[in-house]
Every structure is written in C-alpha cells, then in structure tokens.
Amino acid sequence: MSRGNILAGLLTVVALGACVAVYLHGANIPVLQPHGPVARGELWVMTVTLLLCAVVVIPVFVMLFSFAWMFRADRPRSRRWHMPDWDHYSVEMELIWWIVPSIIIAILSVIAWRSSHQYDPYRALGRGAPLEIQVVALDWKWLFIYPQQGIASVNMVEFPENVPVRFVLTADAPMNSFWIPSLGGQIMVMPGMTTQLNLLANDRGTYTGLSGNLSGRGFAGMTFAAQSVTQAEFDQWVASIHDTSLPLDSTSYKLLAKPSENDPVAFYAPVDSALYGQIVMKSMMPEHEMMQGMMQMPNGMMMNESSMP
Amino acid sequence: MSWSLIFGSLTWSVFPHNPIALFGAAVVVLGTIGAAWALSYLGLWRVLWREWFTSLDPKRIGVMYLIVASTMLVRGGIDALLMRAQQATSVGASQGILTAEHFQQIFSAHGSIMIFFVAMGMMFGIINLIVPLQIGARDVAFPFLNSVSFWLFAAGAILINVSLVLGDFSAAGWLSYPPLSELAYSPTSGVDYWIWSLQIGGIGSLLSGINFLVTIIKMRCTGMTYMRMPMFVWTVLGAMALVVFAFPILTATLALLSLDRTLGMHFFTAGGGGNMMMYVNLIWAWGHPEVYILILPAFGIFSEVVPVFSAKKLAGYTSMVLSVVGIVFLSFTVWLHHFFTMGAGANVNAVFGIMTAVIAIPTGVKIFNWLFTMYRGRIRFEAPIQWFMGFVVLFTLGGVAGVLLAEPPADYQLHNSLFLVAHFHTMIVSGVLFGYFAGIVYWFPKIFGFTLDRVLGRRAFWLWLVGFVLAFGPLYILGFMGATRRIDHYAASTGFQPLFLVAGVGALLIAGGFAFQIAQLVRSIRQRELHRDTTGDPWDGHTLEWSIPSPAPFYNFAVLPIVHARDAFWAMKRGRVPYQTHGFEDIRLPKNSALGILIAGFVLVLGFAVVWHIWWLALAGVVGAISVIVMRTFDEDTEYTIPASEVMRHDASVRHGIHTI
Numbered sequence: 001m002s003r004g005n006i007l008a009g010l011l012t013v014v015a016l017g018a019c020v021a022v023y024l025h026g027a028n029i030p031v032l033q034p035h036g037p038v039a040r041g042e043l044w045v046m047t048v049t050l051l052l053c054a055v056v057v058i059p060v061f062v063m064l065f066s067f068a069w070m071f072r073a074d075r076p077r078s079r080r081w082h083m084p085d086w087d088h089y090s091v092e093m094e095l096i097w098w099i100v101p102s103i104i105i106a107i108l109s110v111i112a113w114r115s116s117h118q119y120d121p122y123r124a125l126g127r128g129a130p131l132e133i134q135v136v137a138l139d140w141k142w143l144f145i146y147p148q149q150g151i152a153s154v155n156m157v158e159f160p161e162n163v164p165v166r167f168v169l170t171a172d173a174p175m176n177s178f179w180i181p182s183l184g185g186q187i188m189v190m191p192g193m194t195t196q197l198n199l200l201a202n203d204r205g206t207y208t209g210l211s212g213n214l215s216g217r218g219f220a221g222m223t224f225a226a227q228s229v230t231q232a233e234f235d236q237w238v239a240s241i242h243d244t245s246l247p248l249d250s251t252s253y254k255l256l257a258k259p260s261e262n263d264p265v266a267f268y269a270p271v272d273s274a275l276y277g278q279i280v281m282k283s284m285m286p287e288h289e290m291m292q293g294m295m296q297m298p299n300g301m302m303m304n305e306s307s308m309p
Numbered sequence: 310m311s312w313s314l315i316f317g318s319l320t321w322s323v324f325p326h327n328p329i330a331l332f333g334a335a336v337v338v339l340g341t342i343g344a345a346w347a348l349s350y351l352g353l354w355r356v357l358w359r360e361w362f363t364s365l366d367p368k369r370i371g372v373m374y375l376i377v378a379s380t381m382l383v384r385g386g387i388d389a390l391l392m393r394a395q396q397a398t399s400v401g402a403s404q405g406i407l408t409a410e411h412f413q414q415i416f417s418a419h420g421s422i423m424i425f426f427v428a429m430g431m432m433f434g435i436i437n438l439i440v441p442l443q444i445g446a447r448d449v450a451f452p453f454l455n456s457v458s459f460w461l462f463a464a465g466a467i468l469i470n471v472s473l474v475l476g477d478f479s480a481a482g483w484l485s486y487p488p489l490s491e492l493a494y495s496p497t498s499g500v501d502y503w504i505w506s507l508q509i510g511g512i513g514s515l516l517s518g519i520n521f522l523v524t525i526i527k528m529r530c531t532g533m534t535y536m537r538m539p540m541f542v543w544t545v546l547g548a549m550a551l552v553v554f555a556f557p558i559l560t561a562t563l564a565l566l567s568l569d570r571t572l573g574m575h576f577f578t579a580g581g582g583g584n585m586m587m588y589v590n591l592i593w594a595w596g597h598p599e600v601y602i603l604i605l606p607a608f609g610i611f612s613e614v615v616p617v618f619s620a621k622k623l624a625g626y627t628s629m630v631l632s633v634v635g636i637v638f639l640s641f642t643v644w645l646h647h648f649f650t651m652g653a654g655a656n657v658n659a660v661f662g663i664m665t666a667v668i669a670i671p672t673g674v675k676i677f678n679w680l681f682t683m684y685r686g687r688i689r690f691e692a693p694i695q696w697f698m699g700f701v702v703l704f705t706l707g708g709v710a711g712v713l714l715a716e717p718p719a720d721y722q723l724h725n726s727l728f729l730v731a732h733f734h735t736m737i738v739s740g741v742l743f744g745y746f747a748g749i750v751y752w753f754p755k756i757f758g759f760t761l762d763r764v765l766g767r768r769a770f771w772l773w774l775v776g777f778v779l780a781f782g783p784l785y786i787l788g789f790m791g792a793t794r795r796i797d798h799y800a801a802s803t804g805f806q807p808l809f810l811v812a813g814v815g816a817l818l819i820a821g822g823f824a825f826q827i828a829q830l831v832r833s834i835r836q837r838e839l840h841r842d843t844t845g846d847p848w849d850g851h852t853l854e855w856s857i858p859s860p861a862p863f864y865n866f867a868v869l870p871i872v873h874a875r876d877a878f879w880a881m882k883r884g885r886v887p888y889q890t891h892g893f894e895d896i897r898l899p900k901n902s903a904l905g906i907l908i909a910g911f912v913l914v915l916g917f918a919v920v921w922h923i924w925w926l927a928l929a930g931v932v933g934a935i936s937v938i939v940m941r942t943f944d945e946d947t948e949y950t951i952p953a954s955e956v957m958r959h960d961a962s963v964r965h966g967i968h969t970i
Contacts, residue, residue, distance in 0.1 A: 016778075024786065027804050031722050031789040039722065046719045053709040056673055063680045064701050071619070073687040083685040087622030094625055097677040101670045109663040112716050116659035119718035121652070174489035175585060177650060177725050181791040185721020188651045190586070191488060191579040195652040208803075212650075212725035212793050214482050216489060217409045220796040283580035 420483025445530025465510025518552025607744025707735025728788020780815025
C-alpha cells in the first residue's frame with residue numbers, strides 16, 4: 001500500500017459518491033420522500049439508528065485504516081513498536097468494547113420499543129373515524145373493497161388526503177405483502193387470515209403500491225396506484241363508480257379471482273357486504289357450510305377480528 | 310403394467326423446452342459425460358475411487374467438499390448472472406431474456422445452492438481440513454460418519470442439478486413459503502426437488518455437526534484445555550452446537566411440507582386447518598441460526614489470520630470466547646425479525662427487534678478485538694489480511710443495514726425490498742465467503758504443500774471487492790426506491806434500470822474475480838515448485854497445524870503434541886514451552902470404505918424416486934440404504950495399524966527443514 005494507491009482509492013470513492021449523488025438528484029425515492037406520518041416516522045427511526053451506528057462505525061474505519069498504515073511490517077519503526085505478547089489490555093479497556101456498543105444498543109432498544117408501538121400497523125391514526133378499505137390479494141391483482149361506500153376497485157385505490165385509512169387485508173391466493181412506500185411500511189396478507197394497516201396521506205398525489213412477497217408467476221405485475229385526493233374528488237369518484245359499474249357478488253368475484261396478469265384498473269358497485277368475510281372464511285370450511293355459517297354471523301364480525309392480536 | 314407404476318409421474322414432457330433451460334440441461338449432461346470421459350481417458354477412475362471417494366481421511370473429504378462447493382458456486386453464479394441480465398433488460402415493453410417462471414426458478418435455485426451447497430460446503434470443507442490439525446488429533450471422532458455426511462451432501466447437490474435436466478425446479482423462493490409451495494399453487498415436481506435435495510444435504514450437515522461437536526469435545530490433544538483452543542476451533546464448536554440444535558428443525562419442517570405435498574396432508578396449506586405462519590416460524594427458527602452457523606467459522610478464520618499476519622497474539626481471547634458463546638445463545642432468540650411484517654403485536658416485534666440489536670454487541674466486540682490485534686503488530690499484507698480488511702469495511706456497513714432492519718418500523722419500509730437482499734448478501738459474501746477465501750489461501754500450503762500465487766490472488770481480491778460494491782451498492786438504493794425483491798419485470802417510469810445495469814456490471818466483475826481465482830489455482834499448480842512450502846510453516850503460524858510438514862501427512866501428527874499454552878506452536882518456537890519429545894508409537898487409522906458413497910447413492914435414488922412418485926424405486930432406495938448401514942455394523946475390521954518404525958521412517962522422509970520434535 002503506497003500513498004499513491006490510497007489517494008487513488010479515496011478519489012475513486014469520492015467520484016463514485018458524486019456519480020450516485022448526481023444520479024439520485026431528482027430521482028423518485030419514495031422511502032426517503034414520505035407523504036404521510038407513518039412513512040415519515042419510519043424514516044425518522046432509520047435516520048436515528050443510522051446516526052447512532054455511526055458512533056461505532058466511524059471509529060472502526062479510522063482504526064482499521066490507521067492501524068493498517070501505522071503498523072505495516074515494511075515500516076522501519078514497526079520493529080520498535082512491535083509488542084507480540086500484548087494480547088490483553090486492562091480489564092477496564094476491554095470493558096469499553098463491551099460497554100460502548102451496549103449503551104448504543106440500549107438506546108436503540110428504547111427506540112425499538114417505543115417506535116414499535118407508535119408505528120404499530122394496527123394502531124389507529126388520528127381521532128376521527130377512519131375510512132375502512134378491505135384489501136384482497138388475488139392471483140395476480142389487488143382487490144379493494146370500500147364497505148362504507150359499497151364500491152370496489154381493482155389495482156387502484158383512492159382515499160381523501162388527511163383522512164386516516166384503515167386497510168383490512170387478506171388474500172385469496174398465496175401469501176403476499178401490501179406496501180405503499182410513500183405512505184408507510186408493509187403488512188403481510190395471508191389466506192384465511194386478516195391483518196391490518198393504518199396509513200394516512202398528508203399530500204395529494206399518486207403513489208405506487210407494491211406487492212412485496214413472491215406469490216407466483218404474475219407477482220411482479222401486481223402494482224397498483226394509490227391516489228390521495230381531496231374529499232370532494234373522492235366523493236365524486238365514489239359516485240361515478242356507482243353510476244357506471246357492474247356489481248361484485250360471489251359470482252362475479254369468482255370470475256375476478258381467476259388467475260390473470262397485469263390487469264387493468266376496474267371498478268365494481270354495488271358490492272356484497274358479506275363478500276370479504278366469505279373470502280376470509282373460504283379456507284376454513286367447505287363452501288356450503290360457509291354460506292350457512294356466514295348467515296348466522298353478525299354483520300362485519302370478521303372485519304373486527306385480527307388473526308394475531 | 311401401467312406407465313405410472315414404473316415411471317411414476319415421469320413423462321416425456323419433463324425435458325426442458327425453452328432454449329436457456331435446454332442449454333442448462335445440455336451443460337449438465339455434456340459436462341457429466343465429458344468429465345467421465347476425461348477421467349477414463351486419463352485412467353483416473355481407479356485412483357479417484359481408491360484414494361478419494363472411499364477415503365475416510367478428513368483432509369481428503371475436506372478437499373472433496375471444496376471441489377463440490379466450488380462447482381456449485383459456478384452453478385449459483387451463473388444463476389446470479391442470469392438474474393442480473395433479466396433485471397437489467399426487462400423494463401417497460403421488453404420482457405427480458407427469461408420468462409417469469411424461469412426467472413423464479415433461477416433465483417430459488419440460486420439461494421438454495423449458495424447457502425446449502427456453496428457456503429455450507431466450503432465451511433465443512435475447511436472444518437474437515439483444519440479442525441483435527443488444530444486440536445492435535447489424527448482424525449475425527451466418527452470417520453465413517455464423516456464420509457456418509459460428505460456423500461449425502463454431494464447427493465443433495467446432484468439432485469438439485471438433476472432438476473435442470475428432468476422437470477423443473479421450485480419457483481417459490483429459496484425458503485419456499487407455503488401456500489405458494491403447496492401443491493395447489495406449485496403442482497409440478499419443482500418444490501419436491503427443493504425439499505429432497507435440501508433434506509438430503511441437510512441430514513449430511515446434521516451428521517457432520519454431531520461429528521465435529523464430539524471431535525472437538527473428545528479428541529483434543531493432551532494439554533489443550535478449552536481456553537487454550539485456537540479461536541477457529543471455538544467458533545466451529547459454537548457453529549456445530551448450532552447445527553445440532555437447528556438442523557433437526559429444518560429436517561422436520563421439510564418433512565412436514567413433503568407430507569403436505571406427497572400425501573395430501575394439511576400442515577401448512579391454506580385450507581384444511583393448515584397454518585402457513587407455523588412454517589414461516591419453523592423455517593426461520595432454523596434459518597436464523599443457520600446464518601450464524603456460516604458466519605462463526607468465518608469469524609474464527611479471521612481470528613487466526615489477523616494475529617498471524619500481525620505477528621501478535623489475538624487480543625482479548627476471553628472476550629472473543631464469550632462473544633462466540635453469546636452469539637450461539639442469542640442466535641436462537643431472533644428468528645421473528647425475518648417477518649416483522651406478518652402482523653404480530655408491537656410487544657412481540659419490539660422484543661425480537663431488541664434481541665436482534667443485542668447480537669450486534671458481541672459482533673462489535675469481535676471487530677474491536679481484531680483491530681486491537683493489529684495494534685502494535687507488524688502487519689504483512691498477504692491475501693488473508695486483504696480479505697480481512699475488505700470484510701471489516703463491508704461487513705460493518707452491512708451490519709449497520711442489519712441494525713436498521715432490526716428496528717421493526719424501519720423494517721416495515723425495507724422488508725422484501727432489494728435493500729434486504731443487499732443486506733444479507735453483504736453479510737454472506739463479505740462476511741462468510743471472504744472469510745472462507747482468507748482461510749483457503751491461508752491453509753492451502755498445509756494441505757497441498759505449496760502457496761497460492763500472490764499476483765493473481767491480489768487481482769481476484771480487488772475484482773471481488775469492487776465487483777461487490779458495484780453489484781450490491783445499487784441494490785441498497787433500489788430498496789429505498791421501492792424495488793421489491795424477485796421482480797422479473799418493472800415499469801420504465803420507476804427509474805430502476807440504470808442501477809440494475811450497474812449491478813449487472815458488478816456481477817460480471819465478481820465473475821471475473823472468480824475466474825482469477827481459478828487462474829490463480831492453475832498457475833500455482835503449474836509453478837508449484839516455485840511456491841513449495843518446505844518449512845511446514847510458511848506464515849510463521851501460531852497453532853499446531855504449522856508444526857507438521859506440508860502437505861500434512863495422512864496421519865497428521867507423527868507424535869501427538871502436548872500443549873502447554875495458548876498459541877501452542879508459537880510458544881514452542883519462541884522457546885517458551887518445550888517441544889514434544891516423546892517417542893513414536895503405532896498409529897491406528899480407519900480403513901477406506903465404499904459404504905459411505907453407497908449409502909448416499911441409495912438415498913439419492915430415494916430422493917429422486919419420491920420427487921417423481923416412483924414408489925418401487927423409493928422402496929429400493931430405503932431398503933438399500935438401511936441394508937448398507939446394517940452391513941457396516943457387522944464390519945469389525947475397520948482400522949489398520951502403521952507400526953511405529955514405519956511412522957518414524959515416513960516422518961523422516963517428509964521432514965526436511967522443519968523444527969525437530
């Protein structure tokens with residue numbers, strides 16, 4: 001390792017860093033450009049964690065390169081400095097290597113505990129009643145059911161800005177994961193089970209929604225548009241779907257649920273209010289029993305139960 | 310008799326159809342035929358069979374592990390290049406070079422192969438080569454079991470490659486989460502290939518784990534107390550304890566999944582009372598310790614090479630031991646962090662997040678101790694130290710990414726993204742693989758009698774390092790951009806493509822790095838007389854393996870050493886403690902046996918037969934394997950003796966410029 005080599009190495013790193021910076025300037029990086037309190041909080045957790053880790057990482061890098069440089073064998077002084085048996089510094093010093101990282105991890109643990117509760121996907125956002133949207137992952141598309149509005153949409157979800165949205169999710173297909181990076185982190189969806197994700201958009205805009213977990217052939221095409229609009233635009237949108245769409249009941253759902261790839265956006269209205277519950281219960285019992293069972297159940301019971309407390 | 314009774318579900322349609330898959334099949338078939346022909350032409354079959362395939366010498370078995378693992382590294386590497394090519398080109402209107410299903414098979418195979426047959430293979434290879442030498446033993450505790458383990462590992466590797474020729478491979482990811490991996494969604498035999506190749510290889514690993522655990526506990530030479538063991542042996546002890554506790558979980562989980570698929574049961578299915586979350590928990594209850602099974606020996610290798618090339622004792626030996634033991638226990642308490650997003654409550658997620666962060670403490674302590682080993686040393690920048698420095702830089706950064714992922718709310722935004730993929734590749738490539746490479750360069754002369762070429766090794770290192778940064782740096786950024794893992798196609802508007810192209814260039818550089826390693830090996834073999842290690846101790850080593858001639862004789866130690874200090878051989882060289890002066894004695898060693906390869910052969914037949922539902926053949930496999938095992942138990946003449954005089958004569962012939970004992 002000569003001085004020239006080190007200089008060349010440093011220059012390369014700087015040049016690479018500059019290229020990355022130029023490239024990323026103006027790029028769309030949703031996780032780093034949050035549009036809602038959840039994504040913002042999650043980014044905050046990342047930032048704090050990163051800074052705390054730097055307390056350990058920077059000394060490690062400084063020590064690695066300076067020790068490598070100072071104590072290289074071809075340096076004349078190295079013979080004089082050499083202490084081959086120095087293997088055990090004082091207990092106090094050794095304790096430092098245990099205690100410093102431990103303190104950082106202790107701080108991180110507090111953050112982990114508090115933030116896990118604060119950004120618990122099941123935790124309701126804000127005081128007002130949330131807009132509930134039922135989500136069904138299908139092969140290979142997303143079905144969104146609005147139980148309060150009686151409409152449904154495929155591969156597109158719309159909600160008013162600054163209104164808490166409660167996604168209640170299941171799958172009628174292999175396990176998947178529901179993710180709108182601009183608004184906040186993901187939750188898994190599984191057949192026969194219900195999970196929840198509470199999100200809120202502060203800004204109007206169209207955000208990309210993703211399918212996170214491999215679910216088979218068409219999974220890469222399972223993206224959807226998540227649109228945050230004004231309340232008036234949202235109401236208008238709901239009304240227009242009621243005017244123009246076909247109903248979604250168990251028959252049309254069966255057609256929809258057939259595997260298909262890269263599906264265009266589609267709308268349904270009105271929607272059978274028991275449909276979501278039927279989908280969740282589908283794998284629990286044979287179909288004829290299910291229909292009987294569902295009739296005896298109080299309406300909406302499924303939706304308020306989560307598979308994991 | 311009907312077709313299906315004889316051939317199960319095998320039909321003519323199982324041969325690959327599309328050109329790339331056909332090419333893969335052709336490579337496997339022609340490669341096998343070519344290799345077989347070359348061996349016949351050179352007349353090597355007899356030598357191979359007598360000296361290698363039937364050998365119970367852990368050094369021979371170790372070399373065979375490394376050869377299989379390197380071959381599988383090529384296979385997994387080609388898979389990686391195909392994935393990079395697909396993701397770099399499949400944007401917007403272009404569908405890339407692969408179909409979605411083929412792409413999914415390729416990444417499933419890549420992950421399974423790299424973990425089970427490359428990383429595990431290299432690990433067991435190095436352990437076989439070095440652990441008996443470092444503890445002053447002539448063999449492992451159960452030499453025949455060792456052969457069975459290796460051949461089961463090889464059988465698993467063969468079965469996973471058979472899927473290139475007959476049928477398809479799993480397209481459900483390297484851990485095959487149900488219900489995607491269940492019959493309802495994966496009706497072909499692909500997932501069965503996955504189950505059975507991992508099951509067979511995994512049982513081999515479990516048996517090896519037991520073997521080396523007992524070897525380290527029972528076979529250490531006189532005077533080698535636990536606190537005098539070389540750090541590599543300590544880490545292997547930890548890793549093997551993990552193998553013994555973790556691999557049975559894998560075996561059981563795979564067995565349950567295969568019962569679902571083969572006999573129509575409902576352990577993990579979507580309906581019928583199955584619970585897919587149970588599978589995810591079980592597979593990671595094995596999967597997380599597995600990460601530490603792989604990384605601990607790499608830590609051990611660094612703990613050997615840093616002191617040797619710094620001409621110093623390892624700093625903080627006791628701390629290092631404590632951190633190994635700590636990691637072993639903690640590694641069983643964090644598995645849930647692989648699925649924070651599954652919807653567990655905040656308390657559960659927080660506890661597992663905290664436990665995950667806690668593991669960073671012993672790991673950090675290790676890094677500080679390596680750095681303070683360099684402090685006031687005389688550092689020689691040989692290849693192992695290069696790999697070490699590359700490891701510290703990348704592994705520390707990857708570790709930070711890991712701490713980020715350990716915070717559940719951060720994980721919600723990063724899970725299933727390419728950030729995660731970049732993180733675990735940083736840990737496994739720059740942690741595990743760099744460590745094993747350092748170990749291979751370091752111990753190569755002890756096994757083969759000559760050192761590896763420096764110039765080509767240096768080029769290989771820089772290509773790996775730069776290639777790695779280019780291949781995985783962009784993936785971290787892509788994760789923030791919302792690129793999920795395993796996508797075979799994406800929209801042009803995402804802006805992913807330039808980063809995928811850079812990652813592709815990085816992958817090519819890594820391939821170049823591997824090519825230089827092959828070239829290094831070839832050149833070193835051709836110029837072996839130049840690089841001959843006549844002293845047995847080319848690096849001024851600290852531990853017992855350097856006290857014997859290179860290459861290590863088949864009986865390892867002509868006279869079993871007596872250890873008086875940590876860094877036993879260094880202490881002897883520096884006159885701190887006396888050399889061993891006892892006389893020669895008769896040595897008993899195990900005879901070669903063909904039964905290990907035979908057992909694995911029958912198990913391979915069993916695996917293949919179950920994949921294709923050929924029940925008569927499966928039965929033949931089971932009966933065959935059990936018969937051979939029973940046969941072995943009746944064989945009482947399994948050892949031979951080398952008389953003391955013969956040991957003395959052989960020792961004199963291989964000992965030239967070596968310290969006399």
